[in-house]
Amino acid sequence: MRTLPASNVIRQAEAWLGFTAQPNGRTPFGERSGYDGNIWAGSFIDLVFHEAGMTIPSCVYPPSGLAEFIKQGRLKQRPQPGDVAFFVFPTGETFGVSHVGLVADTSRWNTDGLVGTIEAQINSGLPKADIHAMGVYRRVRSRHEIIGFGRPNFKHRPGDKKSQTGQRAGLQLSSIRPGKRNRSIGLVQLALSKVTGGLGRFITDLYDGSTQQAYARWQRQIGYANDRATGIPDERSLRLLGEVTGTFQLDA
Secondary structure (H helix, E strand, O other), X not given: OOOOHHHXXXXXXXXXXXXXXXXXXXXXXXXXXXXXXXXXXXXXXXHHHXXXXXXXXOOOOHHHHHHHHHHOOOEEOOOOOOOEXXXXXXXXXXXXXXXXXXXXXXXOHHHHOEEEEEEEEEOOOOOOOOOOOOEEEEEEEEHHHEEEEEOOOOOOOOOOOXXXXXXXXXXXXXXXXXXXXXXXHHXXXXXXXXXXXXXXXXXXXXXXXXXXXXXXXXXXXXOOOOOOOOOXXXXXXXXXXXXXXOOEEEOO
């Protein structure tokens, strides 16, 4: 039986259950996102979706992830397995998006308003456990703790379709620059249309303003902070774009 995309994401998350961070807060999730030692609940979400072969708005900084899901019209009020849950908890006198988790079980939503999640950077919740030891565990959350559910685009999985020859076209980083025009840029535009929802009005094969804006959105999706999301390709973001979409490969 073919594994459904949501089930695949949940399976990737379940493989990390019981993981605990190092005392200094370092984790493989933070290392992969480039923000090691910081808040890593969102980095965990980004990694399990990446390992499942999907791209979502980056949740490294949960408010940015929430804003991008809203912008794409993908914030829902009823959960489905595989959704990204955005939580809000009281902190002093303020309320804000402070945490994210992966929806794994919705069987109690209609009757009790509860949802089962897999979350990172939380304690085990077990009696006598060290409340400061952060890891990946299951939780049951109430609707009152949830702002909404980010709905990934499970109907479209970047990278599922290969070229007829089974080979991906190779391109050079130096050829993907603002103002340039070549066929390699057309491949990047095709890849961007898959992961960002479209480029708007653009000129095919030309790295124009619309293409640069779309590339900046892609950089934000994979966790680049605002000052790094310039829309100018670097080796890491361009290689990852090719890998997740299956459209091209970055030549060494």
